[in-house]
Amino acid sequence: MNLLPLPAFSDNYIWLWHKHGMAVVVDPGDAEPVMQALNNLGLTLLTILITHHHADHVGGVDILRNATGAKVYGPALEEIPEPYIPLNDGDEFSLFDEKIIVMDVPGHTAGHIAFFIPNSSGQPILFCGDTLFSGGCGRLFEGTPAQMLNSLTRFSELPGDTQVCCAHEYTLSNLKFAKAVEPHNSKLIDYIAHCEKLRANNLPTLPSRIETEIQINPFMRTAIAEVQSSAKTFDPSAQDRAQVMAALRQWKNDFR
Numbered sequence: 001m002n003l004l005p006l007p008a009f010s011d012n013y014i015w016l017w018h019k020h021g022m023a024v025v026v027d028p029g030d031a032e033p034v035m036q037a038l039n040n041l042g043l044t045l046l047t048i049l050i051t052h053h054h055a056d057h058v059g060g061v062d063i064l065r066n067a068t069g070a071k072v073y074g075p076a077l078e079e080i081p082e083p084y085i086p087l088n089d090g091d092e093f094s095l096f097d098e099k100i101i102v103m104d105v106p107g108h109t110a111g112h113i114a115f116f117i118p119n120s121s122g123q124p125i126l127f128c129g130d131t132l133f134s135g136g137c138g139r140l141f142e143g144t145p146a147q148m149l150n151s152l153t154r155f156s157e158l159p160g161d162t163q164v165c166c167a168h169e170y171t172l173s174n175l176k177f178a179k180a181v182e183p184h185n186s187k188l189i190d191y192i193a194h195c196e197k198l199r200a201n202n203l204p205t206l207p208s209r210i211e212t213e214i215q216i217n218p219f220m221r222t223a224i225a226e227v228q229s230s231a232k233t234f235d236p237s238a239q240d241r242a243q244v245m246a247a248l249r250q251w252k253n254d255f256r
Helices: 031-041 061-068 145-156 171-181 186-200 210-216 225-234 241-254
Strands: 002-008 012-019 022-026 044-049 071-075 085-087 092-095 098-104 113-120 123-129 163-166
Touching: 002 031, 002 163, 012 031, 012 163, 022 031, 031 044, 031 061, 044 061, 145 210, 145 241, 163 210, 171 186, 171 225, 171 241, 186 210, 225 241
Parallel strands: 022 044, 044 071, 071 085, 123 163
Antiparallel strands: 002 012, 012 022, 092 098, 098 113, 113 123
16 A cells, blocks of 8 residues: 655645555645646555645545546535535545544544544555644644544544654744743654754655654643643643643744
8 A cells, every 4th residue: 555645735745545546635725736646656546535624625626526426525514615525523434444443533624524544555545634644633623622622532542653644844832932931852853853854854744643743733732731731831720631622723833
């Protein structure tokens, strides 16, 4: 199984998953890089997976579907370019003889979903859209802090070696914020050096891993004392984990 991040726009990744000449793409906001990859690699597009309705994730769907006849799967609770197969939490289907499990993960948008593949060539894969970024999470455009906390908690319960396929190269800016929250986190400091080296060589920082995010991502560490203390410095009213999540997200929104 081959997994490739296709750069799009200024910082998006469209994930291309292929095997034996057949391909799946996730969140194709732009059709052009997908068509180029299909032509260069000699692939036939079978399926398009959509995590949420934002234009930078669905903008290329119609062109790709018309050009290839690919089936489109997406969240039942959001408006996705028709026709598509609507999905809800716990739905399962197969691609390349691999089981795909649908997870409802609202927060960034109200009906956001993720796709979890438990065993792809021996290693799980998570296509998480804009719910989880390496070192961060999506802005709360439609959901609540409590929803985002629940969504990230669900991700934290996945196997630690799960490959985390986020939809944006936001890692270095996220890690700058993470270090402000947890300046003494040695795992975070090591990860920053690792990611800086990757970007210096024009390489993606993704996919990440669930076990890595649990160690370095403040939005997945709302139960950690130093994270809670930092959140309360920004917002003294932050008491429970949902309030800590809200404080962190608002702090990150304004962080430079």
